[in-house]
Amino acid sequence: MKKVKIKERFENAVDAFFENGEPSENSQFVLNTNSSALLYNEPETANVEKTASIIDFVKLVFLFLPGAFFLYKLTLTFVYVTFQRIAIRSDLGGWDYHFLMFFLQDFFLGVFSLLIGCFMTFIGVGSLRETKNLVVPGSIISFSLLLAGLFSFLPTLLRGEVIMYYSIYLFPLALAVAGFVKYWVNKNEEDSNQ
Numbered sequence: 001m002k003k004v005k006i007k008e009r010f011e012n013a014v015d016a017f018f019e020n021g022e023p024s025e026n027s028q029f030v031l032n033t034n035s036s037a038l039l040y041n042e043p044e045t046a047n048v049e050k051t052a053s054i055i056d057f058v059k060l061v062f063l064f065l066p067g068a069f070f071l072y073k074l075t076l077t078f079v080y081v082t083f084q085r086i087a088i089r090s091d092l093g094g095w096d097y098h099f100l101m102f103f104l105q106d107f108f109l110g111v112f113s114l115l116i117g118c119f120m121t122f123i124g125v126g127s128l129r130e131t132k133n134l135v136v137p138g139s140i141i142s143f144s145l146l147l148a149g150l151f152s153f154l155p156t157l158l159r160g161e162v163i164m165y166y167s168i169y170l171f172p173l174a175l176a177v178a179g180f181v182k183y184w185v186n187k188n189e190e191d192s193n194q
Contacts, residue, residue, distance in 0.1 A: 064125055067122075067137075068124075070117040070120065071141055072140055073167070075145060075148070077164070080160060082107070114141070121140065132189060139178050143173070
């Protein structure tokens with residue numbers, strides 16, 4: 001009984017709007033599917049592009065910049081410490097087994113740390129599928145090695161201070177080199193595709 005009353009009320013409400021029980025073509029309730037703003041769906045590409053740009057920015061800030069700084073400072077420090085140890089040990093008269101094991105342990109720890117920095121920089125620049133972006137961490141390491149070579153001409157006491165404290169001022173130049181190399185690789189890829 002209750003269901004019948006609800007159904008009758010619903011039919012009465014519909015009949016109040018429509019004379020025959022069905023909407024006519026001139027009725028305001030009929031939707032025109034060609035020009036209705038209600039049926040227009042905004043393309044999903046705008047949202048996807050906005051999300052992709054936010055993700056790229058987050059990757060740049062939280063992966064690329066720390067990874068690049070880590071690579072830059074670690075390469076300079078690694079080269080400085082390695083050559084200082086070699087120079088000190090050469091002055092002491094040679095290599096013994098314990099020093100060699102200590103040196104190799106630090107050497108492999110440094111190489112492992114460089115790999116972590118390379119991975120952070122590589123992921124921050126692009127995706128894992130784009131192996132062309134491996135040149136960006138390579139360019140940062142190359143620039144750091146070039147600076148370490150230039151710093152090697154400084155006096156011994158000044159060299160450590162310059163590498164540890166003042167090399168930070170050349171980090172933006174390392175970022176510029178990495179950006180230029182990424183632009184160059186992308187441009188060469190576009191030229192080869194045409």
